[in-house]
Amino acid sequence: MKKPKTSYHHGDLAESLLNAVDELATKFGLEAVTLRSCAKRVGVSPSSAFRHYADKRTLLTAFATRALMQLSTVLASANKAALHKDQDAFLAVSLAYIKFAIEKPAFFRAMWREETIYTTDDAYMEAIIVLTSTIKGGFASSLVDDDASSMSSAELLAWSSVHGLANLLIDGPVGNGLSKAQKTSLATDMLELLQPALEA
Amino acid sequence: MKKPKTSYHHGDLAESLLNAVDELATKFGLEAVTLRSCAKRVGVSPSSAFRHYADKRTLLTAFATRALMQLSTVLASANKAALHKDQDAFLAVSLAYIKFAIEKPAFFRAMWREETIYTTDDAYMEAIIVLTSTIKGGFASSLVDDDASSMSSAELLAWSSVHGLANLLIDGPVGNGLSKAQKTSLATDMLELLQPALEA
DNA sequence: GGTAGTATGTGAACACTGTTCACATTTAAT
DNA sequence: ATTAAATGTGAACAGTGTTCACATACTACC
Numbered sequence: 001m002k003k004p005k006t007s008y009h010h011g012d013l014a015e016s017l018l019n020a021v022d023e024l025a026t027k028f029g030l031e032a033v034t035l036r037s038c039a040k041r042v043g044v045s046p047s048s049a050f051r052h053y054a055d056k057r058t059l060l061t062a063f064a065t066r067a068l069m070q071l072s073t074v075l076a077s078a079n080k081a082a083l084h085k086d087q088d089a090f091l092a093v094s095l096a097y098i099k100f101a102i103e104k105p106a107f108f109r110a111m112w113r114e115e116t117i118y119t120t121d122d123a124y125m126e127a128i129i130v131l132t133s134t135i136k137g138g139f140a141s142s143l144v145d146d147d148a149s150s151m152s153s154a155e156l157l158a159w160s161s162v163h164g165l166a167n168l169l170i171d172g173p174v175g176n177g178l179s180k181a182q183k184t185s186l187a188t189d190m191l192e193l194l195q196p197a198l199e200a
Numbered sequence: 201m202k203k204p205k206t207s208y209h210h211g212d213l214a215e216s217l218l219n220a221v222d223e224l225a226t227k228f229g230l231e232a233v234t235l236r237s238c239a240k241r242v243g244v245s246p247s248s249a250f251r252h253y254a255d256k257r258t259l260l261t262a263f264a265t266r267a268l269m270q271l272s273t274v275l276a277s278a279n280k281a282a283l284h285k286d287q288d289a290f291l292a293v294s295l296a297y298i299k300f301a302i303e304k305p306a307f308f309r310a311m312w313r314e315e316t317i318y319t320t321d322d323a324y325m326e327a328i329i330v331l332t333s334t335i336k337g338g339f340a341s342s343l344v345d346d347d348a349s350s351m352s353s354a355e356l357l358a359w360s361s362v363h364g365l366a367n368l369l370i371d372g373p374v375g376n377g378l379s380k381a382q383k384t385s386l387a388t389d390m391l392e393l394l395q396p397a398l399e400a
Numbered sequence: 401g402g403t404a405g406t407a408t409g410t411g412a413a414c415a416c417t418g419t420t421c422a423c424a425t426t427t428a429a430t
Numbered sequence: 431a432t433t434a435a436a437t438g439t440g441a442a443c444a445g446t447g448t449t450c451a452c453a454t455a456c457t458a459c460c
Contacts, residue, residue, distance in 0.1 A: 010408080010409075013408080029315045030315060031315040034445085034446065034447085035448090036445080036446070045409060045410050045411075046410095046446095046447085046448090047409075047448080047449080047450090048408075048409045048410070050449080051407080051408055052408090055447090055448090056446095056447065056448090109315075112367070112371040112372055113371060114370070114371050115229045115230060115309075116231065128373045132373060151374070153389040153390050153393045154393060156386065156390050157361060157393050157394055159364070159368065159374075160360075160362075160364035161357060161360045161361045162360075162364065163364035163367060163368055163372070164359070164360035164361055164363035164364020164365070165356070165360040165364070166364075167363060167367055168359065170314070171312040171314050172363070173332060174351070174356070186356065189353040190353050190356050190360060193354060194357055194394075194397055196397060197393060197394055197396060197397035210437085213438085234416085235417080235419090236417070236418080244438070244439090246417095246418085246419090247419080247420080247421090247440080248438045248439070250418095250419070251436080251438070255419090256418065256419090
């Protein structure tokens with residue numbers, strides 16, 4: 001990770017700090033991510049972070065943006081894989097969404113926490129748009145998409161269900177003592193029950 | 201609020217601190233709730249808070265517990281009112297759930313934030329149980345409840361959808377420029393689309 | 401190739417945070 | 431009335447985000 005070819009300049013501090021957030025959030029949770037610990041992890045002085053991010057909140061916004069893009073990528077490839085194997089795209093995308101939340105809860109939480117990020121940031125907003133359209137695309141095979149900009153009731157229902165279950169599993173009482181397999185089966189059952197309602 | 205009948209002892213500091221969390225979270229958001237500001241608001245020294253709460257996290261857990269009970273109460277009375285007026289209970293309870301999240305976002309966030317509260321706290325766990333059964337009770341009129349302890353797929357789907365929409369509205373891109381009325385109508389449309397799937 | 405200018409990293413300082421602890425004060429029990 | 435327990439205080443600690451004058455390295459131009 002470190003590039004000690006020059007002792008003073010780091011080379012790519014902005015990205016390295018994001019990686020530090022990534023690692024610390026994964027290991028110790030979002031709440032434990034501190035600017036100073038990120039700087040220390042990268043091997044740099046705390047104040048240097050401010051050359052690249054105006055704020056701690058700006059850094060977290062960049063991290064949230066990155067997480068959003070990762071999720072979009074995961075969903076898109078799940079969609080593609082399902083279509084390729086002639087499986088149900090809605091189920092595959094939904095399960096990928098929930099799986100992402102379960103496996104990277106800190107990432108999932110960071111994406112949406114309005115009090116900790118700048119939701120009007122340009123890059124963040126675009127990542128949101130990309131995710132939204134990816135989700136709509138992933139649901140498109142089973143849904144009638146009338147409008148490109150706004151969401152239909154069916155799309156909203158699909159997203160809400162999946163998003164809600166993901167949240168209940170990582171920040172709620174539902175998935176408490178359950179293994180990952182049990183959670184997945186829970187999700188599958190729920191999704192199969194939902195599916196008929198989306199095809200009306 | 202203040203009781204200056206005795207200058208030294210406060211009388212009911214534990215509850216007053218909870219009220220302070222309440223007010224500060226409402227005005228400035230959860231992130232802005234600080235132990236010192238709560239103490240100052242109550243007119244007491246910062247260290248005195250530790251006579252009643254071992255931790256800041258313990259205080260926030262108590263606040264989350266209180267919020268959970270408030271939500272339970274709201275849902276129960278929505279359910280009762282709907283039955284009384286011979287209206288649909290599921291719709292009424294769901295809308296009350298979403299309305300609570302929209303009107304008291306800081307409360308709603310505090311209830312579920314696993315990193316900021318002690319989810320194994322006894323009072324908290326009981327409040328969760330009460331809420332869960334209240335929700336199941338609220339959905340019971342349209343759902344077949346087979347088991348008392350675990351949740352059926354239909355119940356999980358109902359809760360996930362409602363919970364997910366609530367989250368998307370307060371910590372997500374869905375409700376961004378929308379008025380409260382628009383959000384409510386969005387929710388109503390979604391719920392009416394969902395309803396048939398729950399009666400299978 | 402040397403020099404000016406700009407980008408990037410540093411160290412010390414600021415106010416603020418949660419938390420502790422010896423101490424002060426009030427209430428309750430005997 | 432005296433003791434014990436409960437409750438509030440003030441000063442201190444390490445850790446936080448943030449700023450700013452300063453140091454160092456990279457870039458562009460003559």
